[in-house]
Amino acid sequence: MDTRQLKTLIAIDTHGTFAQAADVVRLTPSAVSQQIQALEQELGIQVFDRSARPPKLTPQGLQVLEMAKDILRREEDTKAALRGDQIAGTLMLGSVRSSALNLLPQAIVRMRHQYPALKSSLRVSLSSTLIADVAAGRLDAAVVAEHVGFPQALRWSPFLREPLWLIAPQGTPERPPTELMRTLPYIRFRSAVPLANMIDTEISRMGMITQDIAEIDTIGAIVTCVRQGLGISVVPHVALQEPEDLKLMRLPFGTPQVKRQIGLVERTVSPREAIIARLHAVLADLCGEHGLQRGPA
Numbered sequence: 001m002d003t004r005q006l007k008t009l010i011a012i013d014t015h016g017t018f019a020q021a022a023d024v025v026r027l028t029p030s031a032v033s034q035q036i037q038a039l040e041q042e043l044g045i046q047v048f049d050r051s052a053r054p055p056k057l058t059p060q061g062l063q064v065l066e067m068a069k070d071i072l073r074r075e076e077d078t079k080a081a082l083r084g085d086q087i088a089g090t091l092m093l094g095s096v097r098s099s100a101l102n103l104l105p106q107a108i109v110r111m112r113h114q115y116p117a118l119k120s121s122l123r124v125s126l127s128s129t130l131i132a133d134v135a136a137g138r139l140d141a142a143v144v145a146e147h148v149g150f151p152q153a154l155r156w157s158p159f160l161r162e163p164l165w166l167i168a169p170q171g172t173p174e175r176p177p178t179e180l181m182r183t184l185p186y187i188r189f190r191s192a193v194p195l196a197n198m199i200d201t202e203i204s205r206m207g208m209i210t211q212d213i214a215e216i217d218t219i220g221a222i223v224t225c226v227r228q229g230l231g232i233s234v235v236p237h238v239a240l241q242e243p244e245d246l247k248l249m250r251l252p253f254g255t256p257q258v259k260r261q262i263g264l265v266e267r268t269v270s271p272r273e274a275i276i277a278r279l280h281a282v283l284a285d286l287c288g289e290h291g292l293q294r295g296p297a
Contacts, residue, residue, distance in 0.1 A: 094142035185231030
């Protein structure tokens with residue numbers, strides 16, 4: 001098994017057929033087929049189901065594909081380290097589907113400008129999946145909210161500690177937050193994420209019975225509904241970054257005002273630690289007054 005075979009395998013998966021992959025790796029289709037046959041013989045498995053048209057990866061083939069991606073990424077990282085170019089290679093990142101997600105693309109772009117040799121790959125998923133993937137080495141780091149019970153082999157470093165705001169449509173008469181929540185239609189954030197539980201817990205602690213008019217599972221959609229006058233809601237500070245959000249009434253949520261934290265989870269022993277530390281610093285800088293710089297490991 002050599003890296004040429006692995007690159008060919010990835011090209012077939014990416015481009016769909018042996019013929020298209022042949023153009024990418026600059027081989028003839030027959031040479032591509034011979035490489036895959038040699039790989040199958042060495043591993044003692046069938047990588048492709050050739051009864052399908054075009055051939056499809058078998059379940060074992062999918063495992064080989066993941067192995068190939070990991071091997072080639074490690075090869076790239078090792079070459080970068082040997083050149084003394086530590087800020088290079090490919091950074092495998094994950095993120096929860098959060099209002100803080102808009103920070104990560106900005107950070108990636110800024111890192112790309114500072115370190116042109118650095119590549120990145122981003123995947124969005126649930127926090128439990130991301131944490132497991134970081135622990136298993138499938139991801140270098142992931143953006144997740146403060147979480148209960150991180151595995152001992154992982155480190156979570158917050159880069160954002162932001163307040164939660166009760167927001168109301170433009171022109172809403174100023175009244176205490178508790179009165180607004182009792183009397184105006186309320187848009188509830190309904191999602192299996194820590195933020196939704198944090199908001200509901202505080203509402204319960206306040207003994208508040210809200211006048212629910214809608215349940216929505218994304219913060220961005222909630223902000224849009226409030227802008228349109230549907231009702232009031234509670235959202236994190238980072239969700240209010242558009243110019244039109246300045247027109248919304250904004251009042252502290254909770255007494256004292258409730259705050260939530262977002263951070264990067266990574267392995268405590270990682271060859272990408274220097275790059276992740278730089279990414280954390282960029283994310284904290286993008287968060288402005290609510291950013292948290294990373295402390296000592």
